[in-house]
Amino acid sequence: MISKQITDKIAQFETPFYLYDIELLNRTLETVKSEADRYNYKVHYAIKANFEAKILQEVLKYGFGVDCVSGNEVKVAIEAGFPANSIVFAGVGKSDKEITYALEQGIFAFNCESSHELEIINELAAKIGVVANVALRINPDVDPKTHKHISTGHADSKFGIAYKEIEDVAARLDSLTSVKITGLHFHIGSQILDLTVFENLCDRVNVLVKWFIDAGYNLNHVNLGGGLGINYANPEGETIPNFVEYFSIFNTKLEIPSDMDVHFELGRSIVGQCGELISKVLYNKVTGGGKNFVIIDASMTELLRPALYSAHHAIENLSGGDGSKVYTIAGTVCESSDIFERDIELPTLNRGDLISLKSAGAYGSAMASRYNLHDLPISVYSDEI
Ligand SMILES: Cc1ncc(COP(=O)(O)O)c(C=O)c1O
Known part of the structure; x- marks a missing residue:
């Protein structure tokens, strides 16, 4: 880590402060880009992990989109120069103001967390005369084997649409003319180090994508969230997380139509x-x-x-x-x-x-x-x- 090499230079700053190794950040971003490009995967940087302007400027250089969980995150991403159509917007409690703002900007997709939210997005989109692109965030009930406070994909978490509710939600979609279901979204948790968890996620995703396609939905993407963990115990032993294995698991295990895009929302693994x-x-x-x-x-x-x-x-x-x-x-x-x-x-x-x-x-x-x-x-x- 950089602090060791530059201790004399940092001694001038008043503590406590954050010190960022920009060279390591760029090497990490290059690795993410080259490994994701190998399979034509699209990456959105999870801005909640770190929204400092300088960090965003570095991320911007690599052509990634942004994953946001508030209207202000959407605003900061756009102001930093990320194209609105590369932004996804998740979160269980999007306010009317935040939804309307994101609709006006023309973001890539709302990752919608409940049938109630779907109805509100429909109403607000109709009000301003647009059709909202929506990915349904499905709670796949997969154990991420991480800390309970950063687990999101188990059955009783507050996130996503429950597995057993999917048919009901789908049945109501026809009446919602101002939303268009363009994809499915999943995010099961953070700091995941047991990569077999992502294999289990793929098994669920394969079944669900097939179900929606068979039901006549024209999905153009699936978004698999973030969650890849980093080595906190020995950071110097693993400065760049194992993106090679991470992306290759999805390439091996996902069985979805080849014309569907695969998106990710990585935060911790990029900037941690x-x-x-x-x-x-x-x-x-x-x-x-x-x-x-x-x-x-x-x-x-x-x-x-x-x-x-x-x-x-x-x-x-x-x-x-x-x-x-x-x-x-x-x-x-x-x-x-x-x-x-x-x-x-x-x-x-x-x-x-x-x-x-x-x-x-x-x-x-x-x-x-x-x-x-x-x-x-x-x-x-x-x-x-
Ligand atoms: C919906 C969503 N996507 C992506 C992320 C980023 O996760 P991570 O930093 O583990 O990659 C989070 C983090 O909580 C999230 O809630």
Whole structure:
């Protein structure tokens, strides 16, 4: 990761801040592009993972579309230069204002999450005299074998149209003249490392696509969402996720008509490894129970994932440290869950040491908040210092 090579240069910035390795981001994007192009797959960058303008400019160069989950995400994508017709819009709670805005922009497709939403999109499209292109987001009831808070494709999740509701929804489609069903959409979860999960997804997709085609629907695409995981435990051992195997699974397992396009919505796997959160050690303290706590100047307001889903980010003491000790690394916020790591052995940490929390490019700065009135973290880009 870049922080090691440029520790002297980053020492000038006030911590905590995000540091992005733009060269790694470009190598990752090149890999995604070349592997997706091999099968003529279309990739939409999941902008929720990281919406920083500089990151979007890098992604834009590769000709990908964007996957959005709010009207503001659609707006930011368009303002960044992504063509409206490369944008897909998912999310269980699209407001009337957001739907109308996306209709006016002429996005590629709404990934529609319920029959009720379908009716509202139909109504709003009729009101402004357009026909909305819609992909039905089907909940395929596939276990993604990931953390429950980032699982979306099991039967009782709030996402997508239930498997058993499909026939009813299809039966109502004929009366909805301002929506056109152009595809099917799936997204079963995030940080998926067991790739057999995607094989199971393909089995479901094959059956469903056949069902819709047999029922007379003229689908032009299937969207398989995102979810490919990254190596948080050993980021340096796997800086670029295994896109080769990922796309080849779909190529092997999907059995759909050859004239249907296959789309993906990748977030974490594209930007996760290029970002680090750089922080400084503030205090050492020993608890009554004898635990060595290190308080750093980053917290759950800059990187929420550990507090939100007990996520782990590899930690490195960029200032070296002699010897080693077992530490619990805590943030500054007045919440007991504001802990980055418990009982890990690290090179000794002393006040002023610069530390890096790795693999923080996805769902890091995007989830930052001003809780406790913290300032939002700034971003530093490797090619600008
Ligand atoms: C609908 C949808 N598509 C794509 C993604 C991106 O997932 P990932 O970052 O795991 O690739 C998400 C993430 O939550 C999502 O909700």
